[in-house]
Amino acid sequence: MRTFGCQMNEHDSERISGLLETDGLRRAESDDDADVVVLNTCCIRENADNKLYGTLGHLKTWKDAKEGRRIVVGGCLSQKDKDVVQSRAPWVDVVMGTHNVHRTTELLHQAIEHGPITEILEEAVIDDHALFPSALPARRETSYNAWVTIQIGCDNTCAYCIVPAVRGKEISRPFADIVNEVRHLASQGVTEVTLLGQNVNSYGRDLSLAARRDGADVSAGPQFAQLLRDVGSVDGIRRVRYTSPHPKDMRMDVLQAMAETPSVCEHLHYPLQSGSNRVLSLMHRGYTGERYLERLAEARRLMPDLAVTTDIIVGFPGETEDDFVRTLEVAAEADFDSTFTFIFSPREGTEAATMHDHFIDPAVVAERFERLRAVVERSAWLKHQAREGRIEEIIVEGPSRRNPGVTTGRTRQNKLVHFTAPHPLRPGTYATAEITRGAPHFLEGKFVEVLSEPTHKIRIPVATVNV
Ligand code: 5AD
Ligand code: SF4
DSSP states (O other), X not given: OEEOSOHHHHHHHHHHHHHHHHTTOOOOSSTTTOSEEEEEEOOSSTTHHHHHHHHHHHHHHXXXXXXXXEEEEEEHHXXXXXXXXXXXXXXXXXXXXXXXXXXXXXXXXHHHHHOOEEEOOSSOOTTOGGGSGGGSOBOOSOSSEEEEEOEESOOOOOTTOOHXXXXXXXXXXXXXXXXXXXXHHHHTTOOEEEEEOSSGGGTTHHHHHHHHHTTOOOOOSOOHHHHHHHHHTSTTOOEEEEEOOOGGGOOHHHHHHHHHOTTBOSEEEOOOBOSOHHHHHHTTOOOOHHHHHHHHHHHHHHOTTOEEEEEEEEOOXXXXXXXXXXXXXHHHHHTOSEEEEEEOOXXXXXXXXXXXXXXXXXXXXXXXXXXXXXXXXXXXXXXXXTTTTOEEEEEXXXXXXXXXXXXXXXXXXXXXXXXXXXXXXXXXXEEEEEEEEEOSSOEEEEEEEEEEOOOOOSOOOOBOOOO
């Protein structure tokens, strides 16, 4: 199972693995041992296509080397490319999309019996219980934290973004199903959940409207604040995170719910994209740099220890030097803990891809990218240094990949901490450490004490959640 792209895709991969395991397959340690390779693809930025077809070239050799080997390609890029995958790589057995994850095993069986198959659904099948991938069996990667889908699709029209085209329209998952899934996860020893959606602030707007149409006396509008409160008060849940909100829809009630629910972590991923009002308007983002900063100030007033991370795109068509300088200014003022910077990439089918006449010279973009990096790295490093000497609560992820003698974990602010523990700590342990050094992208610390041991007894191999 190889996954590209965002957490949404990683979560889909857990479902695909869960389905295949329910069907009798087991995870292979290497390609050599594998009978089936699944690629779960992403198409948000350039090069994904070239990389996919490159990988499929290698996989042809892998497939030819042994009778009975199969290749499955799913995810956003196949949703976008449809028949193209099979025509460019006819040795692929199954091509599926984002709306039929639940059909993985049937499709694989069909391909084994009848030959290669491409099945891409245009949209989600609404009355299907499998609509929300969380309702499928999962092969969760870790047993102490879990992703929970609260919404699929996206109704926004950001000019650069391919997501609405590949993930469909926005549909919220019923409130009680989400809370029940979180209760079930907590009963299995999960202590940290991350709520997933493309635009979580609007969660429940469609549910409220539908309920009112059916005559229920409920207030119209999103229900995300209440969801945070309810999920956050599930027994056993110590940390709640979510991604991603949209600044245009960020409301005070959500910030208040974050501040007033102790388990909701002090971390906000708050995608800025650009600081220039002119560019924000071309992007159809629905807010200004000033409004973004005002809301951020409110968030920090309510949660003084809030860590803020963001996404910024450099070189959107028509971005002038003045526009870019405004992005630098807003980024400096926002004082982010961490920033994901992206170079604009035209995605066929999006509005921005048609703005050829205004594409920015790559050399100019590269230079701007570096200038932005200097600004955001400086603020990240200062933020991290400011944590030196503090005692932080850490959830243990396991031994550091580089140095097995070092333990790695995350603070409530979602910062990576490397620290040395006197004895091995199991993943999922809560411990405290004193921060001894803040580096640009991580913290170092000294172990203080164990707060609690993990309660899950085993990895959750296949959790069938019928909620
Ligand atoms: N080009 C560059 N970056 C993009 N993103 C989304 N679409 C594009 C694109 N066409 C970035 C946005 C988004 C993040 C997940 O990816 O910043 O928030
Ligand atoms: Fe995630 Fe978007 Fe990539 Fe799909 S295209 S995997 S939704 S980032």
